[in-house]
Amino acid sequence: PTSGVFAAVDIGASSGRVMLGRVCPSTGATLETVHRFPNGVVELDGGLRWDFDALFAEVLAGLRAAATVAAGNGERIQSIGIDTWAVDYGLVDASGKLIAPPYSYRDERSRSAVARVHALIPPEQQYATTGLQFLQFNTIYQLAAEPSLDGVQALLIPDLIAFLLTGQRRTEATNASTTGMFDAVTEEWATEFLDVLGLPRDIFPPLIQPGESYGTLRPDIASQLGMPSGTPVVAVGSHDTASAVAAVPVEQEEFAYISSGTWSLVGLELKHPVLSKESRAANFTNERGVDGTIRYLRNVGGLWLLSECQRTWAAQGFAQSLPALLDAAAALPPGGPQINAEDPAFTAPDNMPERIRSAVRHNGDVLPDRPAAVVRCIMDSLAAGYARTLNDAERLTGRTAGVVHVVGGGSQNRLLCQLTANATGRPVVAGPVEATALGNVLVQARAAGVVIGGLTELRALVASGTELVRYEPVEARIVQSSSRSSTGPH
Numbered sequence: 001p002t003s004g005v006f007a008a009v010d011i012g013a014s015s016g017r018v019m020l021g022r023v024c025p026s027t028g029a030t031l032e033t034v035h036r037f038p039n040g041v042v043e044l045d046g047g048l049r050w051d052f053d054a055l056f057a058e059v060l061a062g063l064r065a066a067a068t069v070a071a072g073n074g075e076r077i078q079s080i081g082i083d084t085w086a087v088d089y090g091l092v093d094a095s096g097k098l099i100a101p102p103y104s105y106r107d108e109r110s111r112s113a114v115a116r117v118h119a120l121i122p123p124e125q126q127y128a129t130t131g132l133q134f135l136q137f138n139t140i141y142q143l144a145a146e147p148s149l150d151g152v153q154a155l156l157i158p159d160l161i162a163f164l165l166t167g168q169r170r171t172e173a174t175n176a177s178t179t180g181m182f183d184a185v186t187e188e189w190a191t192e193f194l195d196v197l198g199l200p201r202d203i204f205p206p207l208i209q210p211g212e213s214y215g216t217l218r219p220d221i222a223s224q225l226g227m228p229s230g231t232p233v234v235a236v237g238s239h240d241t242a243s244a245v246a247a248v249p250v251e252q253e254e255f256a257y258i259s260s261g262t263w264s265l266v267g268l269e270l271k272h273p274v275l276s277k278e279s280r281a282a283n284f285t286n287e288r289g290v291d292g293t294i295r296y297l298r299n300v301g302g303l304w305l306l307s308e309c310q311r312t313w314a315a316q317g318f319a320q321s322l323p324a325l326l327d328a329a330a331a332l333p334p335g336g337p338q339i340n341a342e343d344p345a346f347t348a349p350d351n352m353p354e355r356i357r358s359a360v361r362h363n364g365d366v367l368p369d370r371p372a373a374v375v376r377c378i379m380d381s382l383a384a385g386y387a388r389t390l391n392d393a394e395r396l397t398g399r400t401a402g403v404v405h406v407v408g409g410g411s412q413n414r415l416l417c418q419l420t421a422n423a424t425g426r427p428v429v430a431g432p433v434e435a436t437a438l439g440n441v442l443v444q445a446r447a448a449g450v451v452i453g454g455l456t457e458l459r460a461l462v463a464s465g466t467e468l469v470r471y472e473p474v475e476a477r478i479v480q481s482s483s484r485s486s487t488g489p490h
């Protein structure tokens with residue numbers, strides 16, 4: 001085939017979308033949004049959870065819209081791919097019923113299980129096997145906090161959606177690598193961990209690799225969607241970050257990336273995991289990427305800090321548009337107070353401006369009680385966190401990155417991109433904003449035989465179809481006052 005049309009379901013922690021991706025090997029890949037919907041954690045049954053029934057209804061609505069748009073153009077959707085945030089899962093019983101709405105990784109319950117898990121599997125041993133960074137919400141701690149796992153299987157969120165669409169149970173490998181129970185070297189489940197924790201060996205369904213098919217749509221679902229029942233659901237990098245990194249428009253070999261959305265995932269792409277003591281001490285993760293690559297990165301805070309502030313301010317009756325807020329923040333001088341954007345103190349929802357101010361106070365500094373000052377503090381702190389993380393990644397891998405690619409929502413934030421260039425001292429290439437959906441679509445296109453090649457070829461298609469914006473590291477370029485520039489980022 002010379003070109004193809006694919007449906008991408010891409011759900012992040014704060015919004016989801018269904019897109020039609022058109023891929024042509026000679027002109028590149030383009031996306032059309034057919035459905036968008038909000039997402040967020042909800043308080044339900046005494047915990048922070050995802051309203052999965054609502055999410056799945058949006059997925060169906062989006063796929064129906066995709067089928068309608070495609071039919072209107074005389075096109076046929078060749079396959080469907082699904083990616084979401086990582087780590088979280090739904091428990092499904094033998095009959096296929098989801099027994100409760102899935103918990104969100106922002107729920108605190110997993111914290112109580114950390115010590116118990118570490119008593120059975122010391123953190124050094126976990127790291128040597130999985131290469132996964134410590135986050136208190138890793139699946140391993142969440143599962144250890146479950147009161148009972150009798151007769152159920154854990155399906156990671158994208159796999160859960162694929163199961164409901166196809167009836168087939170699988171665990172996609174890039175997302176499996178975020179569970180804390182995936183062996184980074186053998187690339188199989190770390191069954192010794194399952195055994196020690198008393199988890200059934202089949203707590204997760206068998207692995208599936210990006211590019212393989214879960215199966216075709218269930219007939220009842222196909223007719224609901226107005227799609228042929230032979231339509232396959234193809235595994236992509238179902239961990240959103242894996243799909244995003246697959247679509248980084250790389251032009252030179254040595255690059256760093258920042259997948260910038262709710263979180264900022266900052267790191268390098270490697271061929272082999274780095275499982276050293278030093279790497280563990282710096283809490284770098286070796287998550288699996290598309291084509292067996294390693295995403296060597298750390299989770300730095302992200303636009304969650306900003307969106308949570310906006311939520312608080314809106315509730316207090318203060319509504320300023322994001323562009324206006326960012327302009328006001330950009331007009332402030334550099335060298336203002338910072339927080340540690342990697343601090344788990346910011347993971348849970350609720351009154352973010354106050355938590356940020358109190359973190360600044362704790363550092364012996366003062367943050368003015370004005371939204372612009374808080375926003376500037378977030379941006380400075382993120383940029384500084386990116387620079388620190390990039391330097392650590394280079395030190396631990398012995399590599400150097402000549403350019404920093406920023407993809408995802410944050411690539412549209414000019415203030416953040418410029419501050420990142422300044423703080424890292426390297427050019428930032430920003431875009432595409434929808435890298436995740438593009439990565440999703442391109443892996444499907446390759447599975448369908450529409451594109452041939454490895455990540456290099458897929459990435460070239462992204463680069464040719466996207467307008468990229470380049471930011472050079474210039475101190476004080478977007479600031480109006482240079483009075484405090486001596487303490488500014490550099």
Ligand code: LFR
Nearest residue numbers: 085086087240241263265299
């Ligand atoms: C980004 C992301 C990160 C993961 C976090 C929680 O959307 O998938 O990679 O650490 O969400 O799942």
